[in-house]
Amino acid sequence: MTIKMMHIGLDDTDSARKGCTTYVAALLVEKLLQQEVKFVDYPNLIRLNPNVPWKTRGNGAVCLRITHDEESEEKIKETVVEIVEEQADFEAKGTDPGIVFLQKSSMPREIKAFAQSVITGIVTLKDALRLSKKFHAEVVGYKKCRGIIGALAAIGEPLLGDHTYEIIAYRNPENLGTKRMVDEASIFEMDKATAPYTFNNVDWEKRRVIITPRGPDPILLGIRGESPEIVRSAFGMVKLLEPVERWVIFRTNQGTDAHLKIVRALKDVKPFSPVVTEGSVAADPRIIPRRHVIFPITDDGTQVDCAAYEPTGSLRKAAAKLVAGDRIRICGSVRAAAKTRRLTVNLEKFRLLKPAHVSVYCNPLCPRCHKRLKSMGRGQGFRCEKCGLRCPSLQKVEVRLKRDLGKGLYVASPRSQRHLTKPLRRYGLEKRHTVAGNLVAGWHFP
8 A cells, every 4th residue: 555645725715704725624634534644743824925906815835745645636635625625715906725635755945946936925826836836735725716826835934943833712602793602811820831932822011812713713722832732731721601613733933033034134125925124213203193103214315114003012112212323123014005106115123232321411519519500691601690700601411321221122012913923931942843743632623
């Protein structure tokens, strides 16, 4: 009996009103295990460039990596197509599902490079179809077929470097559209008990739970962390007040900054790109209506705006304390104004590299009694009201003020962080390589 390796990529099955590509993957886990396939990895949840104009809600694609006997190949493909066609919201505008089947024991470098381009920039369907044909991948597309791009990208990102895990639990169908019933106090306790090995469970600043989505999708909650064991343990700490239909642990690029691409000069910043770049603050920040903070940075004659919006919380507060002359490294996604095409970086985080000096000019101190002198009039010098000393030749002195913003990294509050943004809690916990191993017990239900 010949055993073969298959990578199954899925994307763009959901819409704003219903569905979820990870739920399609969860259904497939159950169906494929019934066909006696072996999963060689947890289902991979790959978040793509969050700045593309046609993205889905979370812009996430999924890859299932399995081994199977040669005789079951067609049955597996039929099962995948059947489930996608049952679950995808074909009636929704902008939902253009795609499926890719690739049978390779090792991932071609070109497909890996394609995945990185999709995560950090923009590619075309033509690029995806060309690569699929070159490496004999079988593609199934619906409507505009845009999901083929994400499906192939998910296949091409094997998560050999930094990665995290997420356990996602799904609701019973009869509860869809109703308020999610979870004991919030238990989530705060879980966050304390599992820190720093889980992240973005709650926003302590607003005391808001953020593991439960608010839309009509089938997800009850999702807990992200550093290992499959910790997310499974954390899930057990949460008190659920409604039944769960199923759960699956995904391995993912969430919380890794995988989307950020270093741009050496501001002149090379392009719209729709998530970037890391440096510049000097060109003018003091200004507050615009709704408490958003806007300021320009400049480098070698090029200037772009930076925006820290009100929901970013602590990041917005830090950005408001910047001053002209500060040298900073910014991370965020670039957009262009519709009319002027002026570029703005929507900040996800920034690092203050070199604070500018902030000074004021004050009257000098009395040389005799050290009390602050009073001016005798323009060009007439100073006198001391305490001892009467007159100092006609003295000038105002520069006094450097202490800044309320020091060198360091400033990140958006958890409630506004994108899926890919690396939170402060993860710094120092990055993974440098991946070692294949057995999947933990209880990585899925049923």
